[in-house]
Amino acid sequence: RDILINYYILAIIPIIKIAKKSSFLFKLNYSTSSTSNFCLESFYSKYNEHLPGNTSPSKKFLTWFIGFTEGEGSFIVNNRGDLCFVITQSNLDIYVLEYIKEILGFGKVIPQSKTTSRYVTQNKKEIELLVHLFNGNLILPRRKEKFEEFVKGFNTWVTKGRIQLNTVEIKHTYILPSLDNNWLSGFTDGEGCFTCSINKDKGFSFNFNISQKWEQNVKILEHLCSLFNAGKVSKHSSDNAYEYRIGGLENCRNVFTYFNNYNLITKKSASYVAWKEVHGDLLNKNHLDPIKRVELKEKAKLINKFN
Numbered sequence: 001r002d003i004l005i006n007y008y009i010l011a012i013i014p015i016i017k018i019a020k021k022s023s024f025l026f027k028l029n030y031s032t033s034s035t036s037n038f039c040l041e042s043f044y045s046k047y048n049e050h051l052p053g054n055t056s057p058s059k060k061f062l063t064w065f066i067g068f069t070e071g072e073g074s075f076i077v078n079n080r081g082d083l084c085f086v087i088t089q090s091n092l093d094i095y096v097l098e099y100i101k102e103i104l105g106f107g108k109v110i111p112q113s114k115t116t117s118r119y120v121t122q123n124k125k126e127i128e129l130l131v132h133l134f135n136g137n138l139i140l141p142r143r144k145e146k147f148e149e150f151v152k153g154f155n156t157w158v159t160k161g162r163i164q165l166n167t168v169e170i171k172h173t174y175i176l177p178s179l180d181n182n183w184l185s186g187f188t189d190g191e192g193c194f195t196c197s198i199n200k201d202k203g204f205s206f207n208f209n210i211s212q213k214w215e216q217n218v219k220i221l222e223h224l225c226s227l228f229n230a231g232k233v234s235k236h237s238s239d240n241a242y243e244y245r246i247g248g249l250e251n252c253r254n255v256f257t258y259f260n261n262y263n264l265i266t267k268k269s270a271s272y273v274a275w276k277e278v279h280g281d282l283l284n285k286n287h288l289d290p291i292k293r294v295e296l297k298e299k300a301k302l303i304n305k306f307n
Contacts, residue, residue: 037175038063038183043133050125054105061103062133064182064189064265069134070143071190077153081160083127087119088112093266096189104129124163127154136171139183141216176223184227185262192268194275195304196282198297204287206279207247208255211236218242228254249282274303 040062047056057065069087076084085107089097097109097119106129107121121127131154138144151170158165177184193209208231212221221233221244231246246252256276264272278300286292 037178038066038137038181039171039173040133040137042135043129046129046132050129051105057103057105060182064186064262065100065104066134066137067139067183067186067188068190069186070138070140071187075146075150077150081153081157082122083150083153083157084120084122085127085130088116089118089266091115091117096266099265124158124161124165128158128165128168131168135168136173137175139175139177140212140220142214145216177220177227179227179258182262184258185264188259189264189266189268193304194268194271196275196278196300198287198293198300202288202293204282204300205247206249206252206282207245208252208275209243209245211241211243213238213241215240215242228258230254249279252279270305271303274299274305278303 038059040059043062044056047054072087072089074084074086074088076086078084087097087100094109094117097117100119101107101109106123106126107119109117109119112118121130131151134147135151138147148170151168155167158167177187188210191210191212193211195205195207195209197205199205210221210224218233221242224244224246225231225233228246228251230251231244233242233244235241236243246255259272263269278296281287281292281296281299286296
């Protein structure tokens with residue numbers, strides 16, 4: 001058993017290292033995708049104004065980043081009226097924070113605790129860039145509410161102090177997740193989970209889940225049922241929480257095309273690779289063989305080894 005566990009850990013670690021080194025070829029290997037639902041012109045205009053010497057982030061990165069922020073980001077207005085944008089991650093995923101900093105060309109990555117780090121910016125012009133990026137481009141209703149509070153704080157904040165900037169009018173848009181851009185990949189990096197459990201007998205459970213708080217967001221989860229032509233949304237055991245779940249070997253196959261084309265870049269990338277491998281083993285009916293089932297149970301446990 002220990003040999004098996006060590007083998008799969010060694011198999012998964014290089015996947016994480018590849019993600020760190022190349023972010024799964026985010027810039028090079030993606031097929032052309034539509035981002036027509038996301039309006040990024042305002043962001044690019046401000047980006048070229050504030051950071052004229054930088055290479056502008058690609059639309060593919062920005063749509064991933066919007067999705068990831070809807071899962072993991074925080075828009076903060078403190079008691080003094082100062083603004084801060086934060087994304088917190090496990091130190092295993094610190095390379096993701098560094099990647100965000102590198103591609104955006106601004107912000108800082110700092111330690112938060114022994115096990116977590118955060119990407120953060122409190123700079124007025126950098127916050128202005130993020131306001132123009134997210135304004136009109138957020139999908140989750142609850143996240144829109146928080147962002148509107150942030151923009152209201154921004155409009156007060158930027159009229160004070162040495163550096164003063166223009167206020168921003170909130171854009172009211174209605175965008176749904178699509179299989180033609182990176183938003184869902186980013187959101188899954190934040191909120192998704194690939195799971196499998198092998199029972200002692202011949203049974204097993206094989207699922208892809210996305211959980212989300214707040215009833216306002218249920219319609220977005222329900223839209224995933226249409227996108228993947230499978231799954232259902234149910235109330236979670238946690239208070240005010242809901243879950244989209246797609247289960248079974250045939251149904252879960254429906255998500256492969258999307259995630260193969262729009263790669264995950266957190267440690268969930270390793271989970272997805274391991275989950276797909278277990279999917280193949282189950283199709284080959286390895287769980288019906290008493291000896292192979294023991295090995296398969298250990299492989300299934302490793303799917304979320306790093307989560």
